[in-house]
Amino acid sequence: MTVVALLALDGVLPFELAAPGQIFGTANDAAGRPHYTLRVCAEGRSVRTDDSFGGFRMETPWGLEALADADTVMIPGHAGFLAEPPPAVLAGLRAAGARGARIASVCVGAFTLAATGLLDGLRATTHWTQADELAARYPAVEVDGGSLYIDNGRVITSAGVAAVLDLCLHLVRRDLGAAVAAATARRTVMPLQRDGGQSQFIEHPVPADRDSALQPTLRWLESRLHEPLTLEDIARQAAMSARSLNRHFRAQTGTTPLQWLLRARVNRARQLLETTAIPVERIACETGFGAPSTFRQHFARLTGVSPQAYRAAFHSPGG
The missing domain is CATH 3.40.50.880 (Class I glutamine amidotransferase (GATase) domain)
Incomplete structure (x- = not known):
């Protein structure tokens, strides 16, 4: 016993x-x-x-x-x-x-x-x-x-x-x-x-202190989640070298620019899966992942489930 x-x-x-x-x-x-x-x-x-x-x-x-x-x-x-x-x-x-x-x-x-x-x-x-x-x-x-x-x-x-x-x-x-x-x-x-x-x-996190010096860059990124951005693109927008940008991001957000961008894209995808009936293939494009297979891979890695399973669990009726 x-x-x-x-x-x-x-x-x-x-x-x-x-x-x-x-x-x-x-x-x-x-x-x-x-x-x-x-x-x-x-x-x-x-x-x-x-x-x-x-x-x-x-x-x-x-x-x-x-x-x-x-x-x-x-x-x-x-x-x-x-x-x-x-x-x-x-x-x-x-x-x-x-x-x-x-x-x-x-x-x-x-x-x-x-x-x-x-x-x-x-x-x-x-x-x-x-x-x-x-x-x-x-x-x-x-x-x-x-x-x-x-x-x-x-x-x-x-x-x-x-x-x-x-x-x-x-x-x-x-x-x-x-x-x-x-x-x-x-x-x-x-x-x-x-x-x-x-x-x-986990609820969609607020990515950084709204008073941080990176806010203009973060707002710029949030408005361009659908674009194929590189580290150089982000550094150019922030008017910094890539090395300085990485250092500032780690200090103020705890992660790198590209990892921050990846999580922001997944969070946007979660919102679309919860509130719309947009097909997964279109969500992959609208969130900057391009290929649906790439989207599914990153989404599953960060959330632990596939986009389809996430939608089945959290989609709001009428969305």
Whole structure:
């Protein structure tokens, strides 16, 4: 029997706390035998959920001591994830990691896991809105804000909210095999594996500070996304050498001119896929990619899905 301990901290997000029980309980049914048993573990055996999502208090039979013999410890997100976790929580997680328990964080639960040091030197993910913050607070962690989950063996992290379902199905597949995982996915009306990662859900970013010295050049680029621009074309418009232009772009946008242009083209393509019925071939031309195959390649690399799959997921009716 695999004991799964769900670490519930005050302000826990109810969905992220309940979803593992749904998946693992369904997996028990799909396997035709009990494999998982779940414990909700809370300091003081009592926890209040986040008020923003209908706050309520739960009593549980298990305190933090129940982490001591758990095979898997899961850390759902909670409202106070930016604060330092209680010492007893850190001690319990470190002890679980030291004895070889599998530890998985859900969404912003990655901050709690990172605070233990167990993510140091590993790739990790979290909700895409908090990926930069996680990287800034824990520079020893290699943060990948585009993945739905990252499995490092004994330490696993997942992306935002619904990615807890992807994570749990992945663990079922690891533990009980593909057939049981597929049956569990069908019974919970979930795809066994979703296309792409969370990159496809990231909002179109504002490329740079609107007061930056590069703004005239950025506006010029945004108005010419359909043109086959070169680095020399951009440098000429900015009245700089290509070397100086690269240096200014890196300092003010964190990337190179051509990479900025590529992302701007993909963002424009996303907007067209979301709001129009324009064929992919025409979008490739209107966003400066030219050949549809080139467009599909770059779009899939940056978003994790094909243009057709993106449109199917995000196209607005009437667009």
